Amino acid sequence: MSAQGAPPPHGVIRLTVRDVLGGMVGAVCASAVPVPHRRGRPRSAAADRAILDATRSALVEVGWSRLTMSQVASRAGVAKTTLYRRWAGKSELVVDAVAVLFDELELPDRGSLRADVEGVIVSFAALLERPEAKTSLMAVIAESTYDEALRARVREAIVERQKRLVLDGRRRAQRRGELPADAPDSAEPEAIVDLIFDVIAGAVVHRSLVSGGPVDAGWVRGFTTLLLEGLGRASAQP
Amino acid sequence: MSAQGAPPPHGVIRLTVRDVLGGMVGAVCASAVPVPHRRGRPRSAAADRAILDATRSALVEVGWSRLTMSQVASRAGVAKTTLYRRWAGKSELVVDAVAVLFDELELPDRGSLRADVEGVIVSFAALLERPEAKTSLMAVIAESTYDEALRARVREAIVERQKRLVLDGRRRAQRRGELPADAPDSAEPEAIVDLIFDVIAGAVVHRSLVSGGPVDAGWVRGFTTLLLEGLGRASAQP
DNA sequence: GGAGTTACGCTACGACGCGTAGCGGAATGC
DNA sequence: GCATTCCGCTACGCGTCGTAGCGTAACTCC
Incomplete structure (x- = not known):
């Protein structure tokens, strides 16, 4: 829905799994450089990893339907807003977490x-x-x-x-x-x-x-x- | 969650598709008799049909994730409570509607x-x-x-x-x-x-x-x- | 080192769907 | 008639969603 509402902060709102992991797995990556984002505070790679880990462990415990964004955020030790800055919703998050x-x-x-x-x-x-x-x-x-x-x-x-x-x-x-x-x-x-x-x-x-x-x-x-x-x-x- | 909270009104809370349709399709039906419910006002078969039809047409238009029970109820012209008297939730309803x-x-x-x-x-x-x-x-x-x-x-x-x-x-x-x-x-x-x-x-x-x-x-x-x-x-x- | 830029954590908020309770009334069997 | 069961309606508490606004932290460019 609100994909391109605001001007994209870092060029792209969404990152793929390969960006997060620094391209260690993918071989067909479009741009080998993981977007060195010229200015401003960089996104926390630790937060990314924590969020994806929290998503997987939450999936194990409560399953898909009872998984909530708030729950993932608190498990990962980040704010809920940080989740929404990276992923548009539950589905997108889970795809990356499971991929x-x-x-x-x-x-x-x-x-x-x-x-x-x-x-x-x-x-x-x-x-x-x-x-x-x-x-x-x-x-x-x-x-x-x-x-x-x-x-x-x-x-x-x-x-x-x-x-x-x-x-x-x-x-x-x-x-x-x-x-x-x-x-x-x-x-x-x-x-x-x-x-x-x-x-x-x-x-x-x-x-x-x-x-x-x-x-x-x-x-x-x-x-x-x-x-x-x-x-x-x-x-x-x- | 609250499956057996209240005493079951008509013996069974849930009906299967075959009960609703009077067993016209199934051949492996357990009890051929569609539960002639001894006393009290019988459940409206018209409401059942209207609900299942409304569910299918709503699925066509908005898909699974945006389908709500309230929406189905108003489309079918029945109260939301009538839905919950027959099906425990969205999943159960949709299974019967699609089967x-x-x-x-x-x-x-x-x-x-x-x-x-x-x-x-x-x-x-x-x-x-x-x-x-x-x-x-x-x-x-x-x-x-x-x-x-x-x-x-x-x-x-x-x-x-x-x-x-x-x-x-x-x-x-x-x-x-x-x-x-x-x-x-x-x-x-x-x-x-x-x-x-x-x-x-x-x-x-x-x-x-x-x-x-x-x-x-x-x-x-x-x-x-x-x-x-x-x-x-x-x-x-x- | 300072200025500009971007991300973060936090709080609060409106909107919405869920599932239930309680009521008066309608339709059946006895 | 009477008991029983279903229906439509309204209202409610609860939880989740996704966003806005703020002050602060981290990093780059000059």
Whole structure:
């Protein structure tokens, strides 16, 4: 609503996670320089960290719906106004607070496509089990269906950065000869990566947050078989 | 919070969608009799319908987060207290208001497994495009991560009732010989149905609500190929 | 070192949604 | 008739939101 009401103090009102963390995680950062803000008192990086930490711990304890800005402020030891100087609302704050969790995801080479797929499924499911992520991810996505800016923020901060996992795994499988190499005329390996990402992430989220069933070894094996060999063979397995 | 504060007036405070609609849609209804409430003035079925209609139309216009109980009440032409006599809060109300949308899903026999799968994907995606569903489905699921009763309500009213689509399609494919019949010793065709449901629903939801890409003919064909034939062949297709 | 600029903590405030209580009246079963 | 239950209405206390205004702290440029 009141995004550009007042003249922006430091050029930009909102900072991304990468600005806060000094660009230590991001590689696609637009401006490598973390905005050295020429004049005036600089924003407290300690306050930023305290706020994001407080947000995560509050999410663990009370969940998304009972999380209030006042509560986060007092936990972080800052004034409520300081929160609103950085984030427009609860949704924006939580996106940044949760985004760093997803950067912990790694995909070590396990030797085969099947092992790699099972690995990423298990890792992602474990991440979704953490209360901070579990309670807030869906809420933020829900909010973003009516807020285009928030939607873009979610995509940039969370979705886009995880596709690297699929991209890496696919390239490794191609090198091993488990998947066909990209046809030089085929214009869209990107479409396939997007598809695989939606299928894996969507299925794991749906399983653990909607259906509510456990992502245990049996489910992981079944899902991987379905992914690798399709419905016919997956139905025949024990 | 205050669920059982006062003695329940009519035996049960909450009614399910099937009670309201007189059991016209559900087949797995526990008690076929819609509680003929022995004494006193009966609850207005017209008010129930007006409230649920008002909820859906309000969801279309303002979305989940800006939806208020007072707003729904005045739209429906009922008092706010009447709302709270039937539903404990916004989440419960919206679950019931949205659940009926999912009952419209049908899966006509299109002659082949591939055509059936593509059909269910397209239908489900079209449903998610409706603003009432789009904005509220994720919000309710998010809320349910910290509310076990709500979670059960979502599962019963939405999730469980859609698995029939997968079950039907699978049986038809088995009859056609496109899928192997259930091994008599294999104890769990149910696990496979659950898996397929999570994969299809999860992928479509993730595609349209998280990634934000279109569920167009190309995506549907690619996803179907992946489902039927697995990663290897899906990667080779144009 | 001083001047200008920006961020911070604090307090207070209006606006709004929530969920409940209490009333008189209306619709049913006995 | 009488008891029972629902309805519409008004009013209320409570908590959260997001902002304004103030004095003060930190930093840059001259």
